[in-house]
Structure formats: C-alpha cells, structure tokens
Amino acid sequence: DEYIYSSFDRQIEFIGSDPSKISYKIDTVNGIKTFLAFSKLPRPFDNYNVITGFSMQAVFDDWRDTIRVVIALSVVFSSIISLVLYISLNRLTKPLMDISSAAAKFGEGNYSVRIKEMSKDELGGTARNFNLMAERITTQMDNLETMANDKQRLIDDISHEMRTPLTAIRGYVEYMQAAKLTDEEYYKTLNIIDRQADRMQKLSEGVLSF
Numbered sequence: 001d002e003y004i005y006s007s008f009d010r011q012i013e014f015i016g017s018d019p020s021k022i023s024y025k026i027d028t029v030n031g032i033k034t035f036l037a038f039s040k041l042p043r044p045f046d047n048y049n050v051i052t053g054f055s056m057q058a059v060f061d062d063w064r065d066t067i068r069v070v071i072a073l074s075v076v077f078s079s080i081i082s083l084v085l086y087i088s089l090n091r092l093t094k095p096l097m098d099i100s101s102a103a104a105k106f107g108e109g110n111y112s113v114r115i116k117e118m119s120k121d122e123l124g125g126t127a128r129n130f131n132l133m134a135e136r137i138t139t140q141m142d143n144l145e146t147m148a149n150d151k152q153r154l155i156d157d158i159s160h161e162m163r164t165p166l167t168a169i170r171g172y173v174e175y176m177q178a179a180k181l182t183d184e185e186y187y188k189t190l191n192i193i194d195r196q197a198d199r200m201q202k203l204s205e206g207v208l209s210f
Contacts, residue, residue, distance in 0.1 A: 094118075102114070172192055
C-alpha cells in the first residue's frame with residue numbers, strides 16, 4: 001500500500017485497522033501528542049492510503065495542568081478541612097477538659113478555681129453551674145470557718161473566765177481549812193464559794209449552748 005497523502009514526514013502504522021472504516025488513534029509523533037486519522041481510498045484506488053492528524057499537545061498540557069491544579073486544590077482543601085475540624089474539635093473538647101481539670105483541683109482543696117465561660121450553650125451552662133456551686137461551697141466553708149473561730153475564741157474566753165472562780169474557790173477552801181472561823185465567817189465563806197460555783201455553772205452552760 002502507498003500513501004497518497006500524509007501530513008507527516010514518516011510513515012504511521014495503523015496495525016489491525018479495518019480498511020473499510022476510518023481509523024483513529026492518538027500517538028506521539030516527534031515528541032508531540034497527535035490525533036491521527038487513517039483511511040483507504042475507495043476502489044479502484046484502494047491501494048492508496050490517506051493519513052492526517054493534528055497536534056493535541058495543548059490539550060494534554062491543559063489536562064496535565066488541570067490535574068496539577070486539582071491536586072493542589074485538594075491539598076489546600078484538605079488542609080483547610082483538617083484545620084476547621086481541629087478548631088471545631090478543640091472548641092468542643094477544651095471546655096470539657098477545663099471542667100474536668102477544675103473539678104479535680106477543687107477536689108484537691110483549691111476552692112478558688114473557676115471555669116471561664118466561653119459560650120452560651122450547654123457547656124457554657126455547665127461551667128456557669130460549676131462556678132455557682134464552687135461559690136456557694138466556698139461561702140459556706142468561709143462561714144463554717146468563721147463560726148469555728150468564734151466558738152474557739154468564746155471557749156478560750158470562757159476558759160479564762162473560769163480560772164477566776166476556780167482560783168477563788170480553791171483559795172477560800174484553803175482558808176477555811178487553815179483558819180479558825182466563827183460560825184458567821186464560816187457561812188459567809190460558804191456563800192462566797194457558792195456564788196463562785198454558780199458563776200462557773202453559768203459559764204459552762206454558755207459553752208454547752210454555743
């Protein structure tokens with residue numbers, strides 16, 4: 001077979017082509033991607049072939065550039081999605097971690113710890129309720145501490161006050177044992193001891209009623 005027309009400077013092979021049909025293929029010609037069309041002429045010129053084509057290099061270059069752009073955009077979008085997911089998860093988990101950490105510190109005795117309210121949703125409400133609970137517990141503990149200090153101070157004061165009648169009673173008892181008292185002096189001393197004992201009783205009742 002001979003080529004009656006070819007737009008190329010070398011013979012292009014169309015192996016297995018059906019002579020009754022026009023054949024197409026894309027091949028590399030002189031390093032350039034090329035669309036090729038091959039056909040035989042009708043009888044009585046069926047010994048002659050016609051082959052033509054045109055460059056598709058620009059199409060392949062555009063396709064390759066498009067793939068590169070798609071890959072680059074995929075990387076960018078993946079990075080953006082990953083960042084958004086990280087920020088979203090951090091916004092969800094950080095309040096939970098803050099609440100857990102604050103509860104642990106509060107349980108260890110750090111009653112001044114509070115949680116920063118970052119939002120108005122359920123997590124923000126939980127943080128707000130924790131702060132209210134911590135504030136109430138702290139207030140109650142302060143009140144209990146104040147009451148305990150007041151009670152201790154009262155006990156100290158009463159203990160000091162009770163030393164006076166005890167000292168007086170001991171002194172009068174020793175006086176009665178050592179001195180020779182008349183009946184009048186004896187009963188007078190007993191009355192003094194009784195008053196001091198009554199004073200001690202009132203002081204002790206004050207302690208019990210506190």
